[in-house]
Amino acid sequence: MQIKDFILFSGGAGGAEACFGELAEKYGLDEVNYSFEGHAIERTRGIRYLTSEELARKDVSISYVSKLMNRNYSRAPIFRKVLQTICWQVSSGMEIFVVGEILEDNTVKGGTGWGAEYAKICNKPLFVFDQIRNEWFMWEEGSWQKVQAPVITKQHFTGTGTRFLEAEGRRALEELFQRSFNP
Numbered sequence: 001m002q003i004k005d006f007i008l009f010s011g012g013a014g015g016a017e018a019c020f021g022e023l024a025e026k027y028g029l030d031e032v033n034y035s036f037e038g039h040a041i042e043r044t045r046g047i048r049y050l051t052s053e054e055l056a057r058k059d060v061s062i063s064y065v066s067k068l069m070n071r072n073y074s075r076a077p078i079f080r081k082v083l084q085t086i087c088w089q090v091s092s093g094m095e096i097f098v099v100g101e102i103l104e105d106n107t108v109k110g111g112t113g114w115g116a117e118y119a120k121i122c123n124k125p126l127f128v129f130d131q132i133r134n135e136w137f138m139w140e141e142g143s144w145q146k147v148q149a150p151v152i153t154k155q156h157f158t159g160t161g162t163r164f165l166e167a168e169g170r171r172a173l174e175e176l177f178q179r180s181f182n183p
Helices: 017-027 052-057 061-067 077-092 112-121 167-179
Strands: 007-010 028-035 046-051 095-100 128-129 135-140 142-149 158-159
Touching: 007 017, 007 046, 007 077, 007 142, 017 028, 017 095, 017 158, 017 167, 028 077, 046 112, 061 112, 061 158, 077 112, 095 112, 095 167, 112 128, 112 158, 128 167
Parallel strands: 007 028, 007 158, 028 046, 095 128, 095 158
Antiparallel strands: 128 135, 135 142
């Protein structure tokens, strides 16, 4: 596979998603950022505004997501649209990379956690860089397993994560892209 054949699917938000996008651009990868009218994002390269109809195709029950994630999420319409765009990101990628924090209940902290849970539901390879532990993990057979140096192996991959990207998270993404695209 050639680098030009790879596509990053993300959301263009500040933090981890912006970093994924910057690295995709630096390495010459295509980038698709799913969003919707009126949503503030940092990355506009490859922006794909979803229509109301497209958003509705990925509708999720806030009650279901809240129960699955062991927390209470906002019922505001904009939050529902954010969850729907995350579903588009995960559906489009064949492997999912997330930056965040793995909690004791095996979910990932914040709204980012829905992307990780949806990846589990879709049975997609899921990698999370935990910024607190400063380590990569892979969801495998119902639990998180440490992995030393994951690489991006699928042409269509998803990159998402926390808006609060720490230096360790940025370094982990830089090293991920270097391992993957500078063999």
